[in-house]
Amino acid sequence: MIIGVPKEIKNNENRVAITPAGVMSFVSHGHTVFIEKDAGVGSGFTNEAYVSAGAQIVERAADVWAQADMVMKVKEPLPSEYEYFRPGLVLFTYLHLAAEPELARALKEKGVIAIAYETVQVGRTLPLLTPMSEVAGRMAAQIGAQFLEKTKGGKGILLSGVPGVSRGKVTIIGGGVVGTNAAKLAIGLGANVTIIDLSAERLRELDDIFGSQINTLMSNPMNIAQAVAESDLVIGAVLIPGAKAPKLVTEEMVKAMQPGSVIVDVAIDQGGIVETSDHVTTHDNPTYVKHGVVHYAVANMPGAVPRTSTLALTNVTMPYALQIANKGVHKAVADNPALRLGVNVANGEITYEAVARDLGYDYVPVEVALEKQLLA
Ligand SMILES: NC(=O)C1=CN([C@@H]2O[C@H](COP(=O)(O)OP(=O)(O)OC[C@H]3O[C@@H](n4cnc5c(N)ncnc54)[C@H](O)[C@@H]3O)[C@@H](O)[C@H]2O)C=CC1
Ligand SMILES: CC(=O)C(=O)O
Structure with a gap:
């Protein structure tokens, strides 16, 4: 198979989808890898390193x-990349289609087989989302x-407090992967931390992990309203x-x-x-103020x-990418239920139920959508 890796073009996106080690794995399995010039530079991988590993x-x-x-x-x-879509092209990347209706439409109309990292699922875990x-x-x-500092627009508090002055409230x-990792750092910074989740089982696990270092609350509008009103910092981490x-x-x-x-x-x-985070911001201009809140x-x-x-990221994506390259997308998806759940769009159909529901499309099971191509 020929694997292509373009340079990322999103604002300040310096990651790259394959490292030289990944190139070496593909090449050792008989595949060809094309890397766009300078695609790895932002992550510290030179063009020469990719060439040495066997890429073009x-x-x-x-x-x-x-x-x-x-x-x-x-x-x-x-x-600007939608014009490159074509029928049968396999696209393996983060997609977040429920929030990207135009992208979903373009992938659907152009017949791309789009596999989203974030919906590849093993049991209750999302292994290609977890590291990010x-x-x-x-x-x-x-x-x-940082943004609580006065010079950055914040109210000017130090989360740890100091002797004689209270800690900040987070x-x-x-309370999943983002929430747990945010809590680790917030506790390390000395803040007073509350985690809210909808799953009683998850709250129990968090209580076992962090003990008296955190407060846990069941997710309901009353608890959220009270905790948010009292907080210096609120972190949104629901999925x-x-x-x-x-x-x-x-x-x-x-x-x-x-x-x-x-x-x-x-x-x-x-x-x-x-409700008020109504648009995406960029690393260049990461914040805006609404109702006085950053x-x-x-x-x-x-x-x-x-x-x-x-x-x-590449530690976890490569094993799946190799399965697709070695077996072809149809067999790889048929053999691996985790990868099957990653397929969001195939041959003009939306094949992930939550995406279809949120964007108002009919849901078509992956097998049915892929079969269309084989029959065509
Ligand atoms: N902005 C960025 O650069 C990045 C964003 N993310 C995003 O962060 C979000 C969270 O991801 P993960 O922590 O990996 O997900 P996760 O699946 O590990 O955790 C989600 C948690 O939300 C809880 N939850 C579901 N409904 C809830 C409700 N009504 N109230 C309270 N809790 C509820 C679940 O019980 C679960 O514990 C995702 O949207 C993910 O895509 C992840 C990485 C980078
Ligand atoms: C998860 C995701 O979209 C990211 O790491 O950018």
């Missing part, structure tokens, strides 16, 4: 897309602490796989926060859990720490 460097993104059977990326394609959620969760606490809504994020923090709740408080809505890639809504947070993130 291609000058133009258009040629990478045109020659590849499978394109591997990190972030969802941007509108670890990164973003840890970043959320440190970014929140509320984390969603319903594939679906648009539920708006759990209403505009009224935001208005009740003190001016200069901070919201880091990590779930913004799925649309965000805060909102941070960057959808590619790990892109700011690309060396760590690229290594962590």
